[in-house]
Amino acid sequence: MAAPPRPAAVRRGSNLPRVGDYNRVVVLDAVRRHAEGLSRVELAALTGLSAQTVSNICRHLLEQGLVVEAGKQGGGPGKPRTMLQLAPSGRYAVGVHLDPVVVTTVVLDLRGGVVARSDAPLAPEAPPEETLALVAAEVAATVEASGVPADRLTGLGVAVPGPVDGPAGDVVGAPNLPGWARVPVRRVLSEATGLPALLDKDVVAAAVAEMWAGGAGPTGSFAFFYLGTGIGTGLVLRGEVLRGSSGNAGEVGHLAADGEGPVCECGQRGCLGERNTTRSLVLQAQAAGLGPWPLDDVLGVDRALGEVCRLADEGVPAAVAVVDAAAARVARAVSGVQNLLDLDLVVFGGPLWPRLERRFLEVVPPLVRGREVAAPLHAVQIRGTRVGRDVAAVGAACLVLDDAFSPRSSVLLVSS
Structure with missing residues (x-):
């Protein structure tokens, strides 16, 4: 993954003796977020810890092999400062x-x-x-x-x-x-x-993964729409993942998409997850006159969807209509989540994303921005993951x- 960019804010530490472990992680996190390295003086300023506390913590981190000294940096009054960087092999x-x-x-x-x-x-x-x-x-x-x-x-x-x-x-x-x-x-x-x-x-x-790749945006708040065998959303607010009371927040697959299609297992008709499954999209393409393709097993359905997406990228009208309709359904869900949480970033990824990326990035952003309640205050950014296909x-x-x-x-x- 690419090195994370310089962040807007770093967690603050505490100078109470009882929270040494917390402070150690605060310092390590600050070093991790600054790939170019930080000096002990900079760490004290960023974390709010005393110079002596930072010095003691850095000594422990060096002994544990979690950080390394990466040369000296000068340019101002006083002697050059030793820079600390994260040790990848730590x-x-x-x-x-x-x-x-x-x-x-x-x-x-x-x-x-x-x-x-x-x-x-x-x-x-x-x-x-x-x-x-x-x-x-x-x-x-x-x-x-x-x-x-x-x-x-x-x-x-x-x-x-x-x-x-x-x-x-x-x-x-x-x-x-x-x-x-x-x-x-x-x-x-x-x-x-x-x-x-x-x-x-x-x-x-x-x-x-997106957070660790430095892709959380300026506020650390974003939604990750995962397109795979099903569809779901990872929600992050100010650097904290929202998991819900049982760990199942973000189940957007049962949001009403268009009221069409078969009845979902939840009892509703036209759920986003049901309408946008791999098999459902392939069946929609076949109903539009494409194919037919053998759909006897999961791999056959997966190959068929790949063909539908290829045809859509080439501009075949029936395929474009199927993929763009799927993108429009997802855009409705994105708008709902974005307006509910006032997010400025939406990220797409998952196994199906490489196939859908081209059409989705043409269709989804204008639909979402057109429905953004807080548009006069900030524009929502919509992009693909920085991590790649193995993001999960x-x-x-x-x-x-x-x-x-x-x-x-x-x-x-x-x-x-």
């Missing part, structure tokens, strides 16, 4: 994206750079225990290929389709994973790999890095 994290048809595994360094990746096909009808055994084997093989020492691995992040029981780490009934009812994915994979594990929805993981797997690893190395004010709270 720690690593493993990320897994469990998609209904493929598992993607990555190993990330501390800066969010991918040092190893793999993918392997999955059989949607396979029982959960068989699938999770394959995932654990993929994790072991990818870690071995990376050459990363075991003591440098911080943990394992797992991104899965929702809904999930976030606190328990379970998949509770993903519609695209038949038979996955209350499956303890986090516990099983942690025991199988020997790594502490975190589990989150793929849309949330994608949003976290990368995001899964970023969940681990974010949990370990991002400041959380909740650690300052003490029970009475």
